Amino acid sequence: MPLLLGIRHHGPGSARAVRAALEARQPRALLVEGPPEADGIVALAGDEAMRPPVALLAHALDEPGRAAFWPLAAFSPEWVAIRWALAYGVPVRFIDLPAAHALALAGEGGDARTSEDDGKPGREDPEDGAAQGDGEALRVDPLAALAEAAGYDDAERWWEDVIEHREARAGSDPYAPFAVLGEAMAALREKHGSEGIQPADEAGGGHRRDRDQVREAHMRLRLRDAVREFGPGDVAVVCGAWHVPALAAKAKVADDRQSLRGLPKVKAEITWVPWTHRRLARRSGYGAGITSPGWYEHLFASPDRVVERWMTKVARLLRAEDYGISSAHVIEAVRLADSLAAMRGRPLAGLTETVDATRAVMCEGSDVPLALVRDKLVVGEVLGEVPEGAPAVPLQRDLARQQRTLRLKPEASERELELDLRKETDSARSRLLHRLRLLDIDWAVPARARTGSTGTFRESWRLCWEPELSVRTAEAGVWGTTVEGAATAKAVSRATEATVLAEVTALAESCLLAELPDALRVVMRALADRAALDADVGRLAEALPALVRSLRYGNVRGTDSAALTEVALGLAERVCVGLPPACSGLDADGAARMRDRIDAVHQSMALLAQACAEPSGVPAGTSTVPGRRAAGDAAGGVQSRWRGVLRKLASRDRIPGLVRGRCVRLLLDDAQLAQAEAGRLMGLALSPGTSPPEAAAWIEGFLAGGGMLLVHDERLLALVDGWLSSVPGEAFTDVLPLLRRTFAGFDSGVRRTVGELVRRGGLSTAADAGGAHNGPGGAGSSLPPLRPVRPGFGYGLDEARADAVLPTLRLLLGQAVRADHTTEQEEAPL
Structure with missing residues (x-):
């Protein structure tokens, strides 16, 4: 008989038991629950550069956004079995429903599975009980049912006591745990097996098809093929414990083939991608997840003294965060965890006891440092790595090359990145991050700059790599083979499809930040067309700030933005002409929106004059002084005209009080009133x-x-x-x-x-x-x-008090401060 090893996905106890059973049986072939398309790339799991957690990513070739993941951690039984087989030269084959069918079935239900859904299309887990697919059905949690039968109110604690902490009770028989778990699952399937998910097959004339049975039919067919090739005693199967009774049951080959007949199919590609412990956590939305991947990895990797080693990690983390943790804290926390386990009748201290002990001893009863322990250790911030030889779309390869060149390594933990655009490397980093945002690959999002100013030489970013970004990258591959080419193509497409002026101005800003000159020319033509046709002053006022920011950032990056300046000046003139009539007769909500627009335009006018007065990045030797002077004069005239508009709005009775009061304040702050x-x-x-x-x-x-x-x-x-x-x-x-x-x-x-x-x-x-x-x-x-x-x-103003600070100012600024409160510089300019 084939060796059927029913496991819990991502269970360290199951992983150790699987390794022991494989060592004892020494099979000639290993079958693993997973998409058969991965047979061709399974050898990469033995590469030294492959570091879990990783995941198999399958996506539809014509629709990359329709994708699914099969995550594997270092303590996943499947991963341990695969690494064992590769080390001994044993062939590995995946036997689950092909990804080509699984993705097609998910698409029929209008729900392409991603990491935020199930992670594994149609895959079931011992802790889930029912196949995770489309449709509405009663979900049965086998672990919860077994834990309840054993008198436990927590399935995780029951699993730790029965599997993780009592593995040695199996004695010398490495197969006993799997036999017991198989019998339990058979009893549960007998009671709940008829309550599985039954999605409607719209392509099949409306008849209903049990997706769970379809998957298990395919597993049995693959198992029969392996048995014929290697013999029944030389085949081992590693799959979810819920499937073991179905694989052991006798079924006709014709019935299994009939279950698979007529399944929809799409062209699919598969590869390895990095995964994170945070995405393994159940709270992330991954259906086969676990609550504590960091703790499970610790259980799997620790040879002895599990609690002592864990408390040492906790102490090291808290010390790094400036908490006063001594060795006495560690000793007392270990003692308390062991005492709690004895009081609760548990064989060893588990996660619950270690958390309670940590809170009481090291955190002094506070949940604030304990939250840090949960995030950093219990869940963890580990990001896996895959070798360069893994299949990838050209865009993914270009992105990886630029990440290495610019020393921007993807990390699972969130980090801040400060860029100085005057430095070549930082400027290149900024271009890459802005281009990725154009492609909706939000690896980095802008953060509030420390300087708090607009249009400076500094940028602040918040970076965090999430596994689903691999899907976004594959999806963006339809726009081009390089990051620059794909971003250019997508910007041009958005410019031609945009109907709102503000969208085009925001796109122009993005193209300038990303330094996409080919796309910018198209965007500028679209911007000029939209601005000429749009007569709504509100939309013009909303579009102007983004346009002026684009002009300002263009100057900072040393790019020529003459065409942008001309459009911005024309737009500012039209706002000045049309704003007073647009402010009359507004209700309270309209006045509030208009006040916000006036604030934004007011800041834009000052930036516009400043940007036009600065030299742009035109190549040396090009005579642009007259044009620059003319632009500066025009911007100064627009700013003067804007102040006149504010005075007019401030004095008109027909203008809402909210707008009039705001205009008076803006003029007062600018010393114009x-x-x-x-x-x-x-x-x-x-x-x-x-x-x-x-x-x-x-x-x-x-x-x-x-x-x-x-x-x-x-x-x-x-x-x-x-x-x-x-x-x-x-x-x-x-x-x-x-x-x-x-x-x-x-x-x-x-x-x-x-x-x-x-x-x-x-x-x-x-x-x-x-x-x-x-x-x-x-x-x-x-x-x-x-x-x-x-x-x-x-x-x-108390001038006597003001004069008292002058000596200090002299020391700080190195300037001679005259009695009339003006300054005369003594040395070189600051």
Whole structure:
């Protein structure tokens, strides 16, 4: 009889038992549950460069996005069996349903299996019980059923006690564990076997086909072929324990062949790809997963003193994170874990006991460091490796080559990457990462730069390699054989299909960041066409920021962006012309959206003038000074015109208060509006003739983004305080939500300071401040005349206190600071 080794996928106890059984039987052929297409690449598992966890990846040739994984870890019984067979020269064959059929069946159900679904199309596991396929069915968990029968409430703990910790109880018979597990599965199948998943086969006239039975029929056929070739006693089968009774049962060959007749089929390719422990965890969505792959790897690799070695790992991790862990902590944690196991009647301390002991001794009862232990050790951040000879699409090979050249090794753990675009290597890294984002291969995502500025020489990225990115890479291979070629082709396709102006401007920005000149020419033509035809000011305002960022980044990277400058200037002119009419008659939601657009356009105007004033990366010897000067003059004119638009919006009564207040604040922050004029406009907005909701909206627009202005300018604070005190009681309920939303955006220190100023009293009223009509220090004002102050300083500047910091500034800056607060440089420019 063939040796049927029923295992738990990714079970270290099963892995050790499989190795012992193979050593005892020494079969001449090994059959493993998996796609037969992998027979041609199974030899790569013996390569020294192959480091688990890895996975077999199969995808449809014409539709790479339809893919499936078969993950294997170092402690997976299948992996141990394969490595044993390759070491002894024993042929390995996979006997599960071919991936060509499995992918086609998944596609019929409208659900192509990926790592986020089952990981193995139609594959069942001892812990899952029913074949994982399409359709709705009752799932039976054999481990949970056996654990419940044994009086356990946790299937994982039962498995540890019965298999992981009591393996030696099998005595000298290496086959006993498999015989017992096979009998248990036979009893469970007899009770639950008829409740498997029954997906409808739409291609077969609507009849129903048990996918579980189809898979097992194919396994029996492959098993018969091996038995005829090598003999029944020389064949070993490693498969999920749930399948063992079906393989041992007698079935007619004609019935098995009939079950496979007429199955749909697609052309499929298969290869090895890296996998991660995080993706083996059940919480990641992989159906055949386990809760603690890092712990299981430790169980499999540790020859003795499992708990002591584990606690040593925990101590090393916590010490690296600056936790004060001593050897005494390790000793006490081991003792506590052993004591807990004895109290709970367990043969040895398992994961539950080690976690409880770690929390109590090393983490002092806190779950914060314990979460770190779970992520780094219990689950783990291991990323496997595959040899270069593994089959791959050309795009994958080009990506791997660039990763090696740029020293960007894929890692399972998340890490930050800071790039200085003035360095050649960092600039090349930036190009690669932006091109991958164009291809929807999100290996790296932009992070918030430490400088917090836009258009600088620095970029921040957050990198984390996930196994499904291998599928994305294969899917992106339809666009080209290299990263640059594929990104160019996809950008051109998106430019021709885009219908919204903002999409095209964002695409232009991406092409500049990725340095794709061929694609940029096509995108610019599409951008000019869309901008000329689009008359919606809102969409133009949304498109301008991305366009200006593109212009700014183009300058940073030393690329010529003259065409982009021309389009950006034209778009800015159209925004200036069309914005005032577009702001009239807006409701509350429309005013809020328009305020956000005005903020973005305001920043873009300043960047546009700055970008046009800087030299672009035109090749040396090319005369561009007149064109650059003209662009700079045009940008300066647009910025002046934009400020005029803000003044117009700030003074029109038909404009919503939210927009008017925001325009006043933008002009005040840019020193384009005098403090007295700002007070006058606020006084008008808060006058008794203005409805309280409209006045509250004006305040919200004016104070959005921070309330330090109220801290440093008592006149404006007095205006707000006086208006709020005069709001009638019946209107206060309507005003309060707007004010709460406004002041909730302030920092806690600002809110506390403003409250303290109001509590102390002594604030001048709006009339006393004279801001509404006479201006500060004018007729009718109780305040003393104001001294002239520089832009950016509030009312009542204490010059004596300001002078006190000058000696320190001299030391820090190496400059002679004159008494009039200007600086005269003594040495070379800083």
